[in-house]
Amino acid sequence: MNKRVGRSTIELASRPSILGYAAYVGKKEHMGPLGRFFENYDPDTTFGMDTWEKAESELQRRTFSLARQKAGLENDRIDISFAGDLLNQCIASGYSSRENGIPFAGLYGACSTMAESLALASAFVDAQFACVASAQTSSHFCTAERQFRFPLEYGGVRAPASQWTVTGSGCCFVGPHQDDKVSVERICFGRIRDLGVCDINNMGSAMAPAAADTLVQFFSDTGTCASDYSAVVTGDLGEVGSEILSRLCVMEGYEIPNHLDCGKMIFDPEKQKVKAGGSGCGCSASVLCGYLLPELERGRLTRILFMATGALMSPTSFQQGESIPGVAHLVVLAAPKNSRK
Amino acid sequence: MKPTAEQYKKIYRAQMPKSKTGVDCLCAFTVGGMICMIGQVFLGLYSGIQGVDKDTAALLTSATLIALSALLTGFGVYDRISSFAGAGTLVPITGFANAVVSPALEFKSEGYVLGTGAKMFIIAGPVLVYGVAASVVAGLIWLLFL
Numbered sequence: 001m002n003k004r005v006g007r008s009t010i011e012l013a014s015r016p017s018i019l020g021y022a023a024y025v026g027k028k029e030h031m032g033p034l035g036r037f038f039e040n041y042d043p044d045t046t047f048g049m050d051t052w053e054k055a056e057s058e059l060q061r062r063t064f065s066l067a068r069q070k071a072g073l074e075n076d077r078i079d080i081s082f083a084g085d086l087l088n089q090c091i092a093s094g095y096s097s098r099e100n101g102i103p104f105a106g107l108y109g110a111c112s113t114m115a116e117s118l119a120l121a122s123a124f125v126d127a128q129f130a131c132v133a134s135a136q137t138s139s140h141f142c143t144a145e146r147q148f149r150f151p152l153e154y155g156g157v158r159a160p161a162s163q164w165t166v167t168g169s170g171c172c173f174v175g176p177h178q179d180d181k182v183s184v185e186r187i188c189f190g191r192i193r194d195l196g197v198c199d200i201n202n203m204g205s206a207m208a209p210a211a212a213d214t215l216v217q218f219f220s221d222t223g224t225c226a227s228d229y230s231a232v233v234t235g236d237l238g239e240v241g242s243e244i245l246s247r248l249c250v251m252e253g254y255e256i257p258n259h260l261d262c263g264k265m266i267f268d269p270e271k272q273k274v275k276a277g278g279s280g281c282g283c284s285a286s287v288l289c290g291y292l293l294p295e296l297e298r299g300r301l302t303r304i305l306f307m308a309t310g311a312l313m314s315p316t317s318f319q320q321g322e323s324i325p326g327v328a329h330l331v332v333l334a335a336p337k338n339s340r341k
Numbered sequence: 342m343k344p345t346a347e348q349y350k351k352i353y354r355a356q357m358p359k360s361k362t363g364v365d366c367l368c369a370f371t372v373g374g375m376i377c378m379i380g381q382v383f384l385g386l387y388s389g390i391q392g393v394d395k396d397t398a399a400l401l402t403s404a405t406l407i408a409l410s411a412l413l414t415g416f417g418v419y420d421r422i423s424s425f426a427g428a429g430t431l432v433p434i435t436g437f438a439n440a441v442v443s444p445a446l447e448f449k450s451e452g453y454v455l456g457t458g459a460k461m462f463i464i465a466g467p468v469l470v471y472g473v474a475a476s477v478v479a480g481l482i483w484l485l486f487l
Contacts, residue, residue, distance in 0.1 A: 051450040151447035153414045154464065155423025155430050155439045160358035196346040197353065205353035213343075243356050251342050273424070276358070 003126075006221025008214075009188045015334075016125040017181035019132065019173045020071020023290030024063040025282075026141070026167030032267045037291045038168075040066060045142065045167060053091060056140040059169045059282075060085070060096035064136060067171040067289070071132075078102045078173070079130035082117035084109060085138050085281055086165075087147060092138055102134070111207075111236050112190075112310030113137040114170055114285040115329040119187035121174040122331070131175060138169035139280030148200070148315055159201035163238045164274035166266060170285025172293075180336045182296045185303075186222065188330040190214035192312070196323045200313070203324070204241025204263075204276055207309040210326030211237060212248035214307060218330050219254055226256040230301040233292060234328075235284035235308030236263035238277035262287035262308075284308040292333070299339035306331045365427050372426035376433045380406055403434055410435035414442040440464040 003011050023038060030041040040062070047058040060083070068075070081100070083093035084107035097104050109116040117135035124130040142152060144165040150156050177183055193213050197206040211234055219225055226232050237245055242261045249256050262284045263277035288306060295301045307330040313322065344352060383405050387398035413419040419439050423430040430436055444463050448456035462469065 053450075146447055150464065151443040153417060153420050153439070153443040153446055155414075155420045155436065155443075157424060157427045157431075160360055195344070195349040197349075202353070202357070205356070208353075209344075209349065240353075240356050240358065244353055247352060247356075248344070251344065 005186070006217075008190070008217050009186055009221035010123065011186055012122055012126040012184055014126045015177045015183040015185060016122045016174050017176065017178045017183045018293060018333075019175040019178070019181060020067050020069075020073065021170070021172040021289045021293050022063050022066035022070055023170045023286040023288075024059055024066065024168065025286050025290070028141075028272065029166055029168050029266055029278075029286065032272060034266055034287065034291050037294065038286065045140075052140060052142040052146065053087065054095075056085065056087070056092040056138055056143050057096040059140065059167070060092055060136060060138045060171075063138070063169040063171045064096065064100070064134070067134075067136075067173055071173040071175075073132060073173060075100050075102055078132050078134055080105060080121075080124060081134040081136065082107055082120045083134070083136040084113040084117060086110065086144050092140070092143070093136070109308075109327065109329065110310030110312050111139075111279060111281050111283065112308040112327050112329050113281045114288060115235070115306060115308035115331050116189075116310075118172055118174070118184070118306075118331050119189065119329055121172070122184040122187060125174050125176065133174050134171060135174065136169065136171040137281040137285045139165050139167070139282035141165045141167045141280075144280055158275050160275055161199075161204065161238075161240045162201040162275045163203060163236065163263060163277050163279035164267060164272075165280040166236075166278045166283040166286060168280075168282035168286035170282070170287075170289035172289060180338060182293055182336060183334050184331055185334050186218075186332040188214060188218045188221070190217070190328040190330065192325045192327050194323050194325040198318075198321065198323045200318050200324070202240065203236075203279060203311045204238040205244060206311050206313075206324035207326040207328065208237055208241040208244035208248060210328040211241070211245050211307060211309045212252065214328040214330050215245075215249060215256070215305070216252045216254060218305070225254060226258055229258065229303050229305050229332075231258045231260050232256050232305045233260045233262065233287075233307065235261075235310075236277065236279040237261050237309060238263040238279065239269065240276050241309075265291070281308075296333060296335040297339060299335055301335060303332065303334045306333055368425055369427045369429035371429065372422065373429035373433060376406070376430070376435055380433075406433070406435050407438040410438035411442045414439045415446065437465060437468070440468075
């Protein structure tokens with residue numbers, strides 16, 4: 001059976017469901033506008049560990065365990081785990097999965113990893129390669145800062161277009177369709193887009209063309225438009241990238257008046273001094289699992305496009321003067337049938 | 342229509358938020374000036390000590406400012422002042438101390454040799470290398486032509 005729709009979209013005929021999910025965040029995220037939706041948080045950003053990298057692994061471990069409890073699953077029932085993070089060699093994910101005994105597929109999609117892992121997990125379940133698959137990602141402000149920017153205590157000034165890496169993680173367990181759970185209807189893997197942005201402090205601009213490309217491709221594949229969905233939610237374009245996305249979509253004939261961006265939602269830019277908003281894999285992951293999925297379950301959102309965007313550069317490519325390639329992956333999430341109004 | 346890289350440059354540059362240059366300059370001037378004033382106070386104090394000449398007093402002043410900056414970096418205060426003061430805390434000698442101490446602290450988790458020792462100069466290193474190189478060139482010019 002041909003499950004492809006148009007150039008890039010994949011129809012998941014069996015409508016896999018999200019059996020359980022959890023978000024876990026740090027103190028700053030808990031103090032943000034979505035704070036009341038993040039019931040799981042730790043005011044100690046070290047998460048009780050002696051290095052930042054171990055802290056991020058612990059963050060993933062806690063999130064995984066909460067989501068697993070919510071789904072009521074034991075580790076031996078989980079057939080595959082898709083996970084990734086921002087650190088070199090994805091160590092947060094690798095180390096957090098050391099003890100769980102689940103087949104592990106590590107991913108690197110930078111900040112697009114939540115959509116990428118969720119799309120892959122859903123595709124695996126739909127194709128019956130797995131009965132239950134997990135999708136997880138995380139980011140930690142302190143690990144990302146020291147890998148991509150400067151030491152924490154360095155007194156540099158943040159550029160106005162820069163974004164603040166979210167300390168947070170999200171985890172979803174995808175399984176066969178259930179009427180009372182959020183389901184994944186379609187997925188769309190994006191192409192790499194690079195329009196020559198070289199500024200590491202302006203990720204929103206670097207990723208916006210990829211977001212526009214995936215969105216327009218999805219609309220043209222499926223013959224739908226933004227108004228067919230409750231919201232079009234992007235990962236971490238921030239203030240700058242969100243504006244550009246709207247402009248790029250208009251240039252291609254699509255309006256997106258119902259656009260939301262997790263990077264803009266998670267922090268209060270003025271009060272929390274985060275410049276253009278939040279970023280990092282954990283940004284879209286924690287907003288998805290802490291806010292969007294519960295809203296879908298409550299029926300306040302009916303069907304959303306969840307599209308996380310990633311900037312695929314490294315400190316080496318940046319220092320060598322290379323521009324930043326962006327990518328965006330899209331997942332269509334639908335509310336449980338009985339909750340739809 | 343998809344924009345070309347050239348067209349896109351115009352689009353994203355138009356969306357770039359601008360720095361508040363006037364306010365930033367005022368903050369930098371005020372805090373930078375205050376650091377210099379603190380230095381002046383120490384210079385005055387050290388000069389008053391019997392047996393301390395002008396050069397030694399200046400040297401002691403620099404050392405004191407460096408020690409204070411290192412201490413404030415360790416307590417996690419320096420970067421907070423800097424986020425407000427910008428170049429006001431970056432340009433004086435205190436900024437240099439912060440640039441050495443912050444990576445030294447940060448990379449302690451990788452050990453004292455490959456962490457603190459090796460990475461202490463990742464920010465300040467280039468300043469030292471090109472500072473020394475420039476002084477050699479200046480020295481040669483002075484020796485040959487003056």
